[in-house]
Amino acid sequence: MSIPVRKFDAVIVGAGGAGLRAAIQLSEAGLKTAVLSKVFPTRSHTVAAQGGVSASLGNSEEDHWHWHMYDTVKGSDWLGDQDAIEFMCRKAPEVVVELEHFGMPFDRTDEGKIYQRPFGGHMSNFGEKPVRRACAAADRTGHAMLHALYQRNVKANTQFFVEWMALDLIRDEDGQVLGVIALEMETGEVVAFHAKATVFATGGAGRIFYSSTNAFINTGDGLGMAARAGIPLEDMEFWQFHPTGVAGAGVLITEGVRGEGGILRNAAGERFMERYAPNAKDLASRDVVSRAMVTEINEGRGCGPNKDFVTLDITHLDPATIMKRLPGIREISIQFAGIDPIKAPIPVVPTCHYQMGGIPxxxxxxxxxxxxxxxxxxxxxxxxxxxxxxxxxxxxxNSLLDLLVFGKSSGDTVIEDMAKMPKTHKELPANFADKTLARLARLENQKNGSNVHETRLAMQRTMQNHCGVFRFKDKLEEGVQKILEIEKQVAITEIKDKSKVWNTARVEALELDNLIEVAKSTMICANARKESRGAHVRDDAPDTAEFPNGRNDKEWHKHTLWQRDGNKLSYKPVNMTPLSVETIALKTRSY
Incomplete structure (x- = not known):
């Protein structure tokens, strides 16, 4: 069976911040650019980002990109590559000012400069004291950013394919990527997008967990496609649990609330973060705060009838400040917790928020x-x-900054690489669509298979229980076996609805194909890494004099690479060589 082919210079999968920023570079350079998105661009998950985008502008006080770089390396628990970190932090002021010129409506200081708020882990003078570095548009920074970038793309005549789901990469015998095969949700039509350059900006995969701040569209589609195409996934054991999701709902309460003066309290009303991070307190790094909260709950100091959450208190702030700086948070608290934060503290609990790993x-x-x-x-x-x-x-x-810097950087690289390519497209292999069509045919013809919803729920509960904020040796080993069993169920999922038009059952089954790849890689990598580092904290890697915080730099200061074929693991060194400054040497991480 042949499928229609559409040709473009570049195809971008994903219309969130990174995809839109890359598209601006390509479209404004005159390249014929297609952007595929499962949802309308301004409904991409970037819209949910609240707190700000980091840049050492120094608008209200002294700041320096080198201090931002130090905080990022320290925050990464020295697993971040220092060349990439330097590149991002040095570019930060440039891309933020550029975004402002695109029409981003940042809040302003009395002097008319971009408003910046303090944020967890951001310090001046290499960890001396908190600094204002988060450039914010109230508590709707991602929303404002997405609209500014989309409008710029409209001006640049970027071609959008809205409500399309990419299914698989097209690779030839040389390993070159020649585009993607995609499904139009409205009609069920399968089309090949043939391109000289393919950019993935598909976002995260937080929906592998039962409790997540992520949108339902965050199903790891890019990671699943890359894994099936034989490309490794890097550092998949590292998942950030945001300290403050609304208890019971998982909806995000931005760290900007603590940046504006919010305080975490236990059942006794105690500001407990002073015990865990004496200097940074409530503005310590996210993994530190999340573990502190879980410790308070596990030791019986949680709030509520089940003692299963803590509270975030802003009742001491001026109501006018809350209404000006945190209007969306107040609305979320009222809607999802039934509490007006002007009058009472918000019930919060750590919830899966962000993947640090991904496509290398x-x-x-x-x-x-x-x-x-x-x-x-x-x-x-x-x-x-x-x-x-x-x-x-x-x-x-740093997530919004990542979108801007590397969205733009990938666009620039495509332009540079394309200048060296032949003017004509390389021919597609004769059998380029076979595996995708076989996968779709299997869904159409499956009898007596597993239920998509039940299988996905089993995966999410397994990930939550076996690979959460704290990780236990026996639980991880058991989790690997459970996920591999669930993988067998994913391979035989059955859908009752065989229609073509707006078949959401088919889309959910295809999304589960991607989610299970991410879940497998996460569980297997977490089980293999026998240390505690950053967001990955194991019970059998205790804090000792030899291994502070359970971190073992002798054996585990390296990146993990997972291959789908045989669940093979390999490792590569962390790049400790910045582009132009001195290496930020290994040291114990504390706040």
């Missing part, structure tokens, strides 16, 4: 093979990519 790339956005070579024609940016600037734990507000 360099700081230019080029995808990297297991042997260190680049994959011709393939690029990635944003949460689906691993540059690796976040290492073992992402610093708050």
């Amino acid at each position: 790339t360099n700081y230019k956005g080029q995808v990297i093979n297991e042997n260190g070579s680049t994959v011709t024609g393939f690029y990635a940016a944003g949460e689906c990519a691993c540059a690796s600037v976040h290492g073992a734990n992402r610093l708050g507000t």
Whole structure:
């Protein structure tokens, strides 16, 4: 069976911050650019980002990109690649000012400069004291950013394919990526997008967990496609649990609430973070705060009838400040917790928020093979990519920065690489669509198979129970076996609805194909890493004099690479060599 083929210079999968920023570079350079998105661009998950985008502008006080770089390396627990981190932090002021010129409505200081708030882990003078570095538009920074970037793309005549789901990469016998095969949700039509350059900006995969701040569209599509195409996934054991999701709902309460003066309290009303991070307190790094909260709950100091959450208190703030700086948070608290934060504290609990790992790339956005070579024609940016600037734990507000810097960088690299390519497209292999069509045919013809919803729920509960904020040796080993059993159920999922038009059952089954790849890689990598580092904390890697915080730099200061074929693991060194400054040497991480 042949399928229609559409040709473009570049195809971008994903229309969140990274995809839109890359598209601006390509479209404004005159390249014929297609952007595929499962949802309308301004409904991409970037819209949910609240707190800010980090840049050392120094608008209200002294700041320096080198201090931002130090905080990012420290936040990553020294697993971040220092060349990529330097590149990101140095570019930060440039891309934020550029975004402002695109029409981003940042809040302003009385002097008319971009408003910046303090944020967890951001310090001045190499950890001396908290600094204002998060450039914010109230508590709707991602929403404002997405609209500014989309409008710029409309001006640049970027071609959008809305409500399309990419299914698989097209690779030839040389390993070159020649585009993607995609499904139009409205009609059920399958089409090949043939391109000289393919950019993945598909976002995260937080929906592998039962409790997540992630949108339902965050199903790891880019990671699943890359894994099936033989490309490794990097550092998949590292998942950030955001300290403050609304208890029972998982909806995000931005770290900006603590940046504005919010305080975490236990059942006794105690400001407990002073015991865990005496200097940074409530503005310590996210993994530190999340573990402190879980410890309070586990030791019986949680709030509520089941003692299963703590509270975030802003009742001491001026109501006018809350209404000006945190209007969306007040609305979320009222809607999802039934509490007006002006009058009472918000019930919060750590919930899965962000993946630090992903498709291996360099700081230019080029995808990297297991042997260190680049994959011709393939690029990635944003949460689906691993540059690796976040290492073992992402610093708050660096996610929006990541989108801007590496979205733009990948676009620039595509332009540079395309100038060296032939003017005509390389021919597609004769059998390029066979595996995708076989996967779709299997769904159409499956009898007596497993239920998609029940199988996905089993996966999510297994990940939550066996690979959460704290990780236990026996639980991880058991979790690996459970996930491999669930994988067998994913291979025989059955859908009752066989229609073509707007068949959401088919889309959910295809999304589960991607989610299970991410879940497998996460559980297997977490089980293999026998240390505690950043967001990955094991009970059998205790805090000792030899291994502070359970971190073992002698054996585990390295990146994990997982291959789908045989669940094979390999490792590569962390790049400790910045582009232009001195290496930030290993040391114990504390706040």
